[in-house]
Amino acid sequence: MSKNVNIDWANLGFDYIKTDLRYISRWKDGKWDEGQLVEDNMLTISEASTALHYGQQCFEGLKAYRTKEGKIQLFRPDRNANRMIDTCRRILMPEVSVEKFIDACIQVVKANEHFVPPYETGATLYLRPFVIGVGSNIGVKPAPEYIFSVFCIPVGPYFKGGMVPVNFNISEYDRAAPYGTGAAKVGGNYAGSLYPHELAAKKGFADCVYLDPATHTKIEEVGAANFFGITKDNKFVTPKSPSILPSVTKYSLLHIAKEYLKMEVEERDVFIDNLDEFKEAGACGTAAVITPIGGIEYKDKLHVFHSETEVGPVTKELYNTLYGIQRGDVEAPEGWIVEVK
Template sequence: MEISLQPVAPEQRKTPPPDDQLVFGKIFSDHMFRMDYGEGRWHNPRVVPYGTLEMDPAAMVLHYGQGIFEGLKAYRCADGRIHLFRPLKNMERFNRSARRMCMPEVDVQFHLEAIETLIRLDAAWIPHSVGASLYIRPTMIASEPHLGVRPALEYIHYVITGPVGAYYPEGFNPIKIYVSDQYVRAVRGGVGEAKTMANYAASLYAAEQAKKKGYTQVLWLDAVERRYVEEVGTMNIFFRIDDELVTPPLSGSILPGVTRESVIDLARHWGITVKERPITIDEVIDRIASGDLKEIFGSGTAAVISPVGEVFYKERSYVVQDGKVGEWSRRFHDEIVGIQYGERDDPFGWVHQVKP
């Protein structure tokens, strides 16, 4: 399919804000990509001015939640090159989510071409400073007007972008996490491993409770026994126990993060022992008390690496290694960010350069 372009007139384009005034998820670029699905095929791919979507009040996404999305970033290197970080992993995960939600897949190479076309048109929106980037949000929603529980026959796929600064305004400092043993995010056999909107809606109530208590994120436990650690809010979770890196296995209720996979690959490349195994919250607390647990950190596209300095569980707070940024947290963060911005070697071929 050929992508048509409907660019915004030069005099109508907005001025991107300075890098030091960027916040996450509130500013959007001039254009968006869109294509439509109907009669069993995708059609009319186009880049158009950023604007509202018109949907029938009976659009099935509004009633039955058939919607998925992805998140990745474009980075501007010091020499002006534009990088994407492992974008095909995001395109593949987008299709895994689509299959789980009974939605049509998008050809991964075409999906990447569409994103590159959009980025080239809005290249002026990519920040210049390290740490800032252009956030990219591919989305698919069921647009067919129909009341009745079944997969929709019509869909809208669109991609929006916007410049972002640091995910956490407080910077690369340890965050505090709240362990929820009352509410759950997902259950095995459900849709926890898909990047679907319902997973995030299910997390809001506990997240608001955590925020009121002064905590940044929720650490979710399994939905059956409420003993086993799963993930943290918008991130996967890692524990440095002695000199091993431990993370929960992908058991069907955890999102398979691209940054998670990158951390595991880097750790093994560096000779660090990685164990993907079940870990209970009781073990975490006991390991903190004994001093065996040297670091906790989260990983995700938005924040890259988030060191954890405090865990709150059953009305008690546990400080991790004096609440400071750990050695491995810093190392993984600096290495991944360095690769993304072209400042460090890329032995894995993770970086994809967007051609002018």
């Protein structure tokens, strides 16, 4: 680490911390400029920007990890880059190429290297790439200009006292619409989830489970994360739907379950009435990797999976393997790790 930063690594949460430099690139006249690192963390945009009025914006989330040897590595940034391309296409924003996306992330990590937490802390450097529509435009149409930016913040380990299962209830609200933007990582999906989350939290749950919007019979997502279950005959199962966000973590776990743990894997419908088929369940995403699900309340009854207090053995092995790959302790599949040099 080249500079000393006054950070209590052991007590980091998931809060905004202004780091030294962030990357910014502007799209104008049909092309992106080269982009640059800047100190200013404030954006000045037109009051008529489409990002403010019509939700023409998207974002990604990924992490940089410091290994035991002191190297810094990104985990599957190409997957985030491709997902951002898909989102940009869906809401008519110019695509950011995979090369530009990864280069921007590497530049930001290198420029803020002293903010990458030490290996032994379990903390990481969280990267937030985003694209917003800007420029003076009040009509309901794509923006005349765009900004692509990446900033970073050091964040603490999600489970400070070790992984603990949490409970969820079923939301009567929909997270996405059939043929809507559920598979795109746009801010509107998250804005719409704030109220259902608050209702679940007031009842003592960690968050809520969203069912498919068409029939309300199938599990789609768990809060802002993807669902998975381990069946009693040891299969890794995760829901399949065109309105689920394609989680980088979920597809990594599918690969790990199949190739590392030698399990059968299935992407298929997961009916809420069939919770009994699972001996373990979890929610997965960038922030926590895996959040073990203790139980799901459905029809006023709490269905408990493995335990409300103990993490199931398969969930624990999946977590340890994936987290080990991310931190450089377990050999990664080819192409999963990009070293920041």
